[in-house]
Amino acid sequence: xxxxxxxxxxxxxxxxxxxxxxQIAGIKDRSVSPRAAxxxxxxxxxRETIEANQLKLMRQRGSDLTIFSPRASFMAHHIGxxxxxxxxxxxxxxxxxxxSQLFPDHFIPAAMLPQSPGVAPETCIAELExxxxxYGNVGINLNPDPSGGHWNSPPLSDRHWYPxxxxxxxxxxxxxxxxxxxxxxxxxxxxxxxxxxDTTAFMQCLTSDLFKDFPTLRFIIPHGxxxxxxxxxxxxxxxxxxxxxxxxxxxxxxxxxxxxVYHQPGxxxxxxxxxxxxxxxxSEMIGAVRGIDPETxxxxxxxxxxxxxxxxxxPAQKQQIYEGNAxxxxxxxxxxxxxxxx
Amino acid sequence: xxxxxxxxxxxxxxxxxxxxxxQIAGIKDRSVSPRAAxxxxxxxxxRETIEANQLKLMRQRGSDLTIFSPRASFMAHHIGxxxxxxxxxxxxxxxxxxxSQLFPDHFIPAAMLPQSPGVAPETCIAELExxxxxYGNVGINLNPDPSGGHWNSPPLSDRHWYPxxxxxxxxxxxxxxxxxxxxxxxxxxxxxxxxxxDTTAFMQCLTSDLFKDFPTLRFIIPHGxxxxxxxxxxxxxxxxxxxxxxxxxxxxxxxxxxxxVYHQPGxxxxxxxxxxxxxxxxSEMIGAVRGIDPETxxxxxxxxxxxxxxxxxxPAQKQQIYEGNAxxxxxxxxxxxxxxxx
Numbered sequence: 142x143x144x145x146x147x148x149x150x151x152x153x154x155x156x157x158x159x160x161x162x163x164q165i166a167g168i169k170d171r172s173v174s175p176r177a178a179x180x181x182x183x184x185x186x187x188r189e190t191i192e193a194n195q196l197k198l199m200r201q202r203g204s205d206l207t208i209f210s211p212r213a214s215f216m217a218h219h220i221g222x223x224x225x226x227x228x229x230x231x232x233x234x235x236x237x238x239x240x241s242q243l244f245p246d247h248f249i250p251a252a253m254l255p256q257s258p259g260v261a262p263e264t265c266i267a268e269l270e271x272x273x274x275x276y277g278n279v280g281i282n283l284n285p286d287p288s289g290g291h292w293n294s295p296p297l298s299d300r301h302w303y304p305x306x307x308x309x310x311x312x313x314x315x316x317x318x319x320x321x322x323x324x325x326x327x328x329x330x331x332x333x334x335x336x337x338x339d340t341t342a343f344m345q346c347l348t349s350d351l352f353k354d355f356p357t358l359r360f361i362i363p364h365g366x367x368x369x370x371x372x373x374x375x376x377x378x379x380x381x382x383x384x385x386x387x388x389x390x391x392x393x394x395x396x397x398x399x400x401x402v403y404h405q406p407g408x409x410x411x412x413x414x415x416x417x418x419x420x421x422x423x424s425e426m427i428g429a430v431r432g433i434d435p436e437t438x439x440x441x442x443x444x445x446x447x448x449x450x451x452x453x454x455x456p457a458q459k460q461q462i463y464e465g466n467a468x469x470x471x472x473x474x475x476x477x478x479x480x481x482x483x
Numbered sequence: 484x485x486x487x488x489x490x491x492x493x494x495x496x497x498x499x500x501x502x503x504x505x506q507i508a509g510i511k512d513r514s515v516s517p518r519a520a521x522x523x524x525x526x527x528x529x530r531e532t533i534e535a536n537q538l539k540l541m542r543q544r545g546s547d548l549t550i551f552s553p554r555a556s557f558m559a560h561h562i563g564x565x566x567x568x569x570x571x572x573x574x575x576x577x578x579x580x581x582x583s584q585l586f587p588d589h590f591i592p593a594a595m596l597p598q599s600p601g602v603a604p605e606t607c608i609a610e611l612e613x614x615x616x617x618y619g620n621v622g623i624n625l626n627p628d629p630s631g632g633h634w635n636s637p638p639l640s641d642r643h644w645y646p647x648x649x650x651x652x653x654x655x656x657x658x659x660x661x662x663x664x665x666x667x668x669x670x671x672x673x674x675x676x677x678x679x680x681d682t683t684a685f686m687q688c689l690t691s692d693l694f695k696d697f698p699t700l701r702f703i704i705p706h707g708x709x710x711x712x713x714x715x716x717x718x719x720x721x722x723x724x725x726x727x728x729x730x731x732x733x734x735x736x737x738x739x740x741x742x743x744v745y746h747q748p749g750x751x752x753x754x755x756x757x758x759x760x761x762x763x764x765x766s767e768m769i770g771a772v773r774g775i776d777p778e779t780x781x782x783x784x785x786x787x788x789x790x791x792x793x794x795x796x797x798p799a800q801k802q803q804i805y806e807g808n809a810x811x812x813x814x815x816x817x818x819x820x821x822x823x824x825x
Contacts, residue, residue: 285669292632292669327627327634332686332721336710337679344674364717368678368710374746375706378772378783379674404716410752430720441720 142483143445144467144474145199147317147363147399147423148207148248150237152194154186157236161215164229168221177228187240194427196247202445204424206478208471209237210251210282214330216321219289223257223264230255230268238276249474251280251317254305256287258294263304273312279473280361281309283316285342290325290334297342297360298349306355313472315359315397318342331429339367343396347380347388352395359395359470361421365402365411373414389416397470399423400444400462403430405437408447417458421466422448484825485787486809486816487541489659489705489741489765490549490590492579494536496528499578503557506571510563519570529582536769538589544787546766548820550813551579552593552624556672558663561631565599565606572597572610580618591816593622593659596647598629600636605646615654621815622703623651625658627684632667632676639684639702640691648697655814657701657739660684673771681709685738689722689730694737701737701812703763707744707753715756731758739812741765742786742804745772747779750789759800763808764790 160180167174195207211233218226230253237250252272254265272278283305286292295301297318309316323334339362352358362369369376377388385391397419402408411420423444430441439446448459468475502522509516537549553575560568572595579592594614596607614620625647628634637643639660651658665676681704694700704711711718719730727733739761744750753762765786772783781788790801810817 290634292634292667294669296669325634327636327638327683327687329686329690329721332689332718333679333683336682336714336717337675340678340682340710341669341675344671345669347674348671365713368682368713371707371710371713371749371752372678372744374744374749374776374783375678375772376674377778378745378774378776379671381774382772402714402716403720404756406752406755407713407716410713410748413748414746430717430724432720432723434716434720436719441716 142206143204143422143463145204145207145424145426146361146421146467146471147401147425148195148209149212149425149428150209150233150240151212151427152190153212153236154182154190156180156182160232161229164225165220168225177232180232182236184239184243187236188243191240191244196244198426199247202443204445205247207248208251208280208467208474209240209248211237211253213282213319214322216253216282216284217289218256218284218287218321219258219324221257223255223260226257227255227268234268234272234276234278241277249477250276250278251282252276252278253282254284256284258288262302266304266308269305269308273314277477278314279471279477280314281316282319284320285318285338285345286320289321290323290328296345296349298345298351306358310355310357313357315361315470317361317363319363335364335429336367339364340369343367343369343376346392346396347376347385348383352392356394359397361397361399361470363399363401363423363425365400365407366398366415370398370411370414393419397421397466400448401425401442403441403444404434405447405450408444409451409453412451412453417454417461418466420462421470422463484548485546485764485805487546487549487766487768488703488763488809488813489743489767490537490551491554491767491770492551492575492582493554493769494532495554495578496524496532498522498524502574503571506567507562510567519574522574524578526581526585529578530585533582533586538586540768541589544785546787547589549590550593550622550809550816551582551590553579553595555624555661556664558595558624558626559631560598560626560629560663561600561666563599565597565602568599569597569610576610576614576618576620583619591819592618592620593624594618594620595624596626598626600630604644608646608650611647611650615656615815619815619819620656621813621819622656623658624661626662627660627680627687628662631663632665632670638687638691640687640693648700652697652699655699657703657812659703659705661705677706677771678709681706682711685709685711685718688734688738689718689727690725694734698736701739703739703741703812705741705743705765705767707742707749708740708757712740712753712756735761739763739808742790743767743784745783745786746776747789747792750786751793751795754793754795759796759803760808762804763812764805
């Protein structure tokens, strides 16, 4: 079985975007604010957007199950206040839940949180609980920078975030650390802000003792861990200067990297540097990079090909990356699969 | 000959830091402001700090010449106003110049600029001209974020920066794109801010047509190009989505990466992905990572060992990385060496 731990609902019906635009317009002019109930998307519409896109590609590429969360760049936690984020998160999470109900063998949901700049993270807990208890979400996406590129929240190691972590530990769910759209002109969203956030989150963990306080807390750093694996020597050296334990002891019981690295040399570096136990298969399909690589003739984000072509990984290690690690890092996913006899 | 294109004067006498601390205190209380002339550092002091540190390690490791600039983390352009930066840059650049005069075979200077947040970059030109004309500087360090982690300057592709670029083209000098200390708690200076800035700068160039306006402008993206080589497939794919030319045509006539990547797999990725023409030897020694790697028994930043150990590079390619590319990217360095018969 091949589990893709990083997929977003980037292909939702246009009416979702229209609703969101009306919601945004309503921030300035409340008379145009839509109600949540104004958004009507039928099961057939959901089916179409999935069958023609994610599911089609999953079948072509041979992946079986996607951990599916709302479109990352549309989370846009910087827009409006907590109430705006709250309504928006509830809508987006419900859609991913419905997709998981329509295609229970192929999608299982992970939740976005109704974060809002300057608002205490504990305000997100009601939505988190709803998503885990009612919707069967197996993980969350946590945005370390709800401002969208201004980076004015405390680092992930700050107690500011602890209420979220306590709930994650209670439910035994991991968080993917994933920012949203950049509204800072310096940072291109998918080319700079995403990758920078990954690197930043990794370093925030490295300089702290967060995992002493939460020994079972688990973070997935997406996009292959940002720059961390490429600069693994730098990070080992910085940990050493800071008198931290070896990275494998200091961070690798708690931090995992996905395989959203869109070329063979990058995947080869990742699998050469990072222990196999810490690598989870993912494509972020359909996402930031949708084209076909002229150098290979295949889609950049068809990451399974890079794993398959790896000469460093044994078949057992590949299976670990495809399935075993995801089931370990997402115990609720494992339980859901086990209950189906998978 | 082995040229290290990225060295900072991180070992300057303590009196420099003391002077700077007084200068900073003087921002609030002008009565304690020191004059530039209050800083007295003898040639012997300079010699000692270099001979016992950079030069000793250069001899041990077998590099011959370092392109030497003021300590990056001490540039701290966010402190004070333009006048504060201006005085500080003049002092730091003069020290690097003096080092180059004391050790003319081993050091040649590159200038920091007196940047200041919100101040037009053209204010830096007088110092740039002084450094090139009087001090024989062969390049500059350009800080894309003088705020120190708040990223509120326009991207490098903005006309805001063009006066600097015009002067760089006139003098035929490259810029290393190098931030300074982070004063944003989210970003560890050398573990996150430096690497993020590299990735950000690369992406700012990718999304723009800067090098159409300045076909001969040359940037060195330090620290192995941040995350760019590791995510080269992502960047090729994003360029494709943005209808830009292939990266080799769009960026690689103008952008170069140094070898400040502190482990063998990272250097192997860099040399596998990036054309040899675009890689310049560097160590950033003595810098952020000063320890000995327990996995190798050698210093993390002894980057020559990784180049030597590369099985991908021919001897001629190694020589290009060590010397040929630096002489091409820094024509004033080449001229200085040629005039000495080197």
